[in-house]
Amino acid sequence: MHWVGTLPAFEAHPDFSVLIDQDQPVRLLTTILEKGTIPHALLFAGVKGVGKLTAAVIFAMACNCLGKDPGPVTDGDKRFQAGGTQPGSAEPCGRCRSCRKILSGNHPDIIFVQPSGNYIKIDQIRSLRSTLAMKPYEAGIRVVLISSSHTMNKPAGNALLKVLEEPPDQTIFILIVERVSELLPTIVSRCQHIRFNPVSREHIGAYLSEKFQFDTDTAMVLASVAKGSLIRALQISNSYGGQEDWMKMRSWLINEIDTLPSKPVGLVLAFAERLSKKKDILSDSLEIIKSYFRDLIVCRYSTEKIINRDFIDRIQHGSQKFSLNSLIKKIEEVESVLQKIPTNVNLRLSLEVMLMRLART
Numbered sequence: 001m002h003w004v005g006t007l008p009a010f011e012a013h014p015d016f017s018v019l020i021d022q023d024q025p026v027r028l029l030t031t032i033l034e035k036g037t038i039p040h041a042l043l044f045a046g047v048k049g050v051g052k053l054t055a056a057v058i059f060a061m062a063c064n065c066l067g068k069d070p071g072p073v074t075d076g077d078k079r080f081q082a083g084g085t086q087p088g089s090a091e092p093c094g095r096c097r098s099c100r101k102i103l104s105g106n107h108p109d110i111i112f113v114q115p116s117g118n119y120i121k122i123d124q125i126r127s128l129r130s131t132l133a134m135k136p137y138e139a140g141i142r143v144v145l146i147s148s149s150h151t152m153n154k155p156a157g158n159a160l161l162k163v164l165e166e167p168p169d170q171t172i173f174i175l176i177v178e179r180v181s182e183l184l185p186t187i188v189s190r191c192q193h194i195r196f197n198p199v200s201r202e203h204i205g206a207y208l209s210e211k212f213q214f215d216t217d218t219a220m221v222l223a224s225v226a227k228g229s230l231i232r233a234l235q236i237s238n239s240y241g242g243q244e245d246w247m248k249m250r251s252w253l254i255n256e257i258d259t260l261p262s263k264p265v266g267l268v269l270a271f272a273e274r275l276s277k278k279k280d281i282l283s284d285s286l287e288i289i290k291s292y293f294r295d296l297i298v299c300r301y302s303t304e305k306i307i308n309r310d311f312i313d314r315i316q317h318g319s320q321k322f323s324l325n326s327l328i329k330k331i332e333e334v335e336s337v338l339q340k341i342p343t344n345v346n347l348r349l350s351l352e353v354m355l356m357r358l359a360r361t
């Protein structure tokens with residue numbers, strides 16, 4: 001199926017305040033809405049799971065909200081003209097006809113494009129183009145959301161570029177991507193950029209505790225491993241089968257790493273084999289190992305900053321076994337295997353070499 005359709009439904013009415021650590025992008029978006037200068041294309045860039053799609057939906061609602069201070073309505077219900085100006089309120093009401101349709105995923109003029117399989121294909125862009133050739137059904141501003149837009153292959157990218165070069169009336173494109181460098185530069189140059197930030201460790205931890213009842217220690221450790229992504233933190237926990245299993249796995253890993261220097265070579269190699277077999281969670285496992293060595297360094301300066309707090313005694317003890325230099329080198333060893341994971345080349349061997357080096361005191 002070529003996925004050009006409407007958005008999935010939202011459970012609750014989101015406004016810009018639900019976004020965490022995104023002051024700058026929210027400021028840029030609200031300025032656009034307040035001034036009423038809606039550009040033809042926006043590019044939302046930043047790591048996965050920080051609220052880019054949510055922001056896009058709120059923005060689409062705000063562009064078309066009829067409820068709160070709609071201003072002088074001269075052309076039917078339309079508030080804005082894309083590329084034109086009409087100042088308005090930045091927060092959507094969440095209650096009017098337009099907001100409700102967008103929230104329930106039933107607005108015909110909010111068009112959602114996402115990969116069909118691994119790619120966004122040219123057929124999807126063609127189908128999008130024929131939709132855009134018609135006038136919007138009811139929206140003042142039609143919004144085209146292109147999620148994972150880096151998955152557009154070249155023909156699809158070129159087809160989209162043609163659309164962006166002659167943008168249809170009353171239409172704004174919002175392209176969502178992790179790294180701008182993954183898009184065709186000619187597409188990038190046609191968009192106004194909005195950069196989203198990784199979410200801070202403290203805020204991810206608090207989010208996990210409040211919304212999903214994680215205990216505080218688990219939440220903080222997961223937050224450190226998730227590298228700024230709320231969704232990633234939840235995915236990691238789910239991929240282990242929930243927070244308890246994740247904590248068990250982490251304890252096992254730290255235990256293995258902590259006792260490495262005293263292990264016979266055979267056991268070190270067996271550990272490498274076990275790690276290499278759990279490929280889907282390998283990068284998370286290596287992040288945990290990295291966090292352990294990082295803790296061995298930071299505990300010398302401030303025990304407050306230790307991530308794996310429940311292992312504080314071992315960490316303080318382990319820290320004395322290694323020089324600062326050798327700890328930095330160990331972190332680099334883990335880092336270099338992490339980078340090799342996507343290439344999938346000789347992972348087992350790389351893990352063996354890494355563990356043998358980590359075992360040295």
Ligand SMILES: [Zn+2]
Nearest residue numbers: 065093096099
């Ligand atoms: Zn509304």
